[in-house]
Amino acid sequence: MKRYVKKSLATIGMIALTFAAACANGNDAAESPSPGAGESQPASAAETAAGPLSKYEPAIAVRTVMNDVGKDYLAQGETLEDNVWTRGYANELGIDLTFDWIVERANSGQKMNVTLASGDLPDIFSVNQTQYKQLLDAGKIADLTEAFDKYGSERLKEFYNMGGDGLKPVRQDGKLYGLTDYSGYLDNVPMVFVRSDWMEKLGLKPPETMDDLLGIAKAFAENDPDGNGQKDTYGIQLNKDLDSGWTIKLNGFANAYHALPGQWIDDGSGNLVYGSIRPEMKTALASMQELYKSGIVDPEFGTKDVNKAAESLMAGKAGIFFGPLSSPFVITAMMSNADADWMAYPIPSADGRPANVPSQIQNSTVYVVRHDFAHPEALVKMLNFAVEKLYGESAEAEAAAYLGPSGQGFQVTPIKILQPNKNIAIYQNVVKALESGDTSGLNREEKSNYDFIQQFRSGDRAQWVYERIFGPESTLAVVQHYLDNDLLTLNQFSAPPTATMATKKATLDKLELETFTKIIYGESPIDEFDKFVSDWKKLGGDQITAEVNEVAKAE
Known part of the structure; x- marks a missing residue:
């Protein structure tokens, strides 16, 4: 936790936002670039990639864009263009990412506005709600209904239905024109x-x-x-x-x-x-x-x-x-x-x-696909990949690599989703383990927070934040109080x-x-x-x- 204390307030704020999985009002999640008009991949590649995590053979190129928040969480020797996530996409999915631009987070919203105005859109990228509506009205983004129905993993679809319809903001006339960074409805309650x-x-x-x-x-x-x-x-x-x-x-x-x-x-x-x-x-x-x-x-x-x-x-x-x-x-x-x-x-x-x-249902960022890109399902597969590496069967063995030592390694990828409302479950399980001393039922993330709390209780003041978020007298205890007493009013x-x-x-x-x-x-x-x-x-x-x-x- 000492690494947080030494960071700037802006960085601390970003950590808190990503902890809450809610980046509001702008392109705060990483944006992704795509090839220009006429550079779409051969449709035949899709025929060899029919499953949620099946690999494109031959590989396809995907242009995307991104802000640089993830640079703070890169492993030594890695870059935003070449890291465990980009290599995972290439090696396991056959998706080769290239970046039209990577800019500072503070400038990403304006940079995306310039990109939209230019008409040279990436293949797969993230936008805010206003930009999404502009693209939708202009007919510039793909209908993802079939791609999501066919390629969305069971776990990804489960995430989008936790505590509400996480895709409600991007359903238009019965069709799906984007996928949100849905993180639930609890993390921003006052x-x-x-x-x-x-x-x-x-x-x-x-x-x-x-x-x-x-x-x-x-x-x-x-x-x-x-x-x-x-x-x-x-x-x-x-x-x-x-x-x-x-x-x-x-x-x-x-x-x-x-x-x-x-x-x-x-x-x-x-x-x-x-x-x-x-x-x-x-x-x-x-x-x-x-x-x-x-x-x-x-x-x-x-x-x-x-x-x-x-x-x-x-x-x-x-x-x-x-x-x-x-x-x-x-x-x-x-x-x-x-x-x-x-x-x-x-x-x-x-x-x-x-x-x-x-x-409020948290989904200020929308992932979209350019309307003429040949592989709209690639976005769905990248989200499947994130869910699998962080929460699926392979998570126990690979989450350490994909999360990195900071636990914020998911920031490195332009396409991400975290389990909605996950923090209240972490709190419940951590408090139970603190009371019983039995940690056998904790997953990797829960055990990490449990350990930080024990370090704080042993005198490491730098771990105070974990006691006050996940401990028995914590912010999540307040959220639990709201839930127990039916005190939440959904926007x-x-x-x-x-x-x-x-x-x-x-x-x-x-x-x-x-x-x-x-x-x-x-x-x-x-x-x-x-x-x-x-x-x-x-x-x-x-x-x-x-x-x-x-x-x-x-x-």
Whole structure:
């Protein structure tokens, strides 16, 4: 775990995202290149590759593209173009990958936009939901229905049906035009993180209600929890994008008031409505405005992106934030402070009614095949390959090679899928083994996390993150609480952007962020929320709502 502590915040964030198997809003999963028009392979090769993992003979060439996230996890002497994965594709599947481009992750979304505009598409590649819709509407991607039905392995198909239909966003008119990086619906549910060592120092009990939590926040801001004799701490940390970024979000706070910002939810009559414009959101903003006015919220949050906000946490300036289960990765760097500790708790209720939290099917990345590529089944076989090497019969013998010493070796390949909702099962099995001392039933990944926890308990503070994610008092214990008490509300819209979303959502999102930020700062009165709702509807929100409901009713 020491290797994580030394990495940059951006890298830590990426580790957490891949841990959660959810890279959102962009080409965050590796993209794949393909040959240009006219370079498709002879169809006869497909006839010799009829099984889920059968080999093309002769081999076929597949152009793809990729971001460079995997470079941090390469084995010594390997490159993104030549590694255990690319050699596996070539030797076992007869698929020779070539790369049109490999760029930094931060630039991959724009690079893909340029590629799409050029018309020279790779054979197999990954795109975000907006790019997928553009390609679909332009008729530039292949129908994968037959390829998936014929070549998809039993395990791959099982993955796509764990906890929901992981392919729902790419089904159009009964056909399948892409395969998602579906990772389930649990890894991004919000919870609240509190400096437990500060609570102990100030004689505070863990929060059971929102009043409890706000009392803790007030004490953190006013009672010198770091003991330096200065008034230089505050209760709650936000970041300037509020609900963007992979952690340190506003939405968990809002959930305490029964608001579900950014979600499409049933209004009780069978119609879907946008959670950010509901009255509950106004109540949550009014509360946050009062906290900011009282000095309980970081006064400079509006200038800090998620990385800067994380630096404030690690510097010991704030004691509460809201984020998903992978958030302990962001605070591992605070392990240099031998006294610092954080605990995760369920979102408390502001009024006694159980506080539901949002969950969402995670599949922001879509793998597609160029419409005239002769071997659309090659994408399916590459996903079969990933599933087999990490979870199939060969995993016990080969997973070490394909995962590498970091456990993140899957980052090296442009086409990947992890078992959906796998983390909750890991937690259940690890906790059972910790209680019994019997590890015989643990798989390789579970045993690895079990060992890290034991190392932490033996004094290796660098393994703290595993205790706080997979241990008995952990973020996954909070997720289990949500499951046991039926506290999850699934986002009811997971399709590609509607026509009006594609043209107006960015404007509406900007309006939402600016309005909410000004309300929290006190620059706008709370009743400015009502004007926001009216403007949101007029500027395209009503049309988007109509389109969302039309899609929902057609499913």
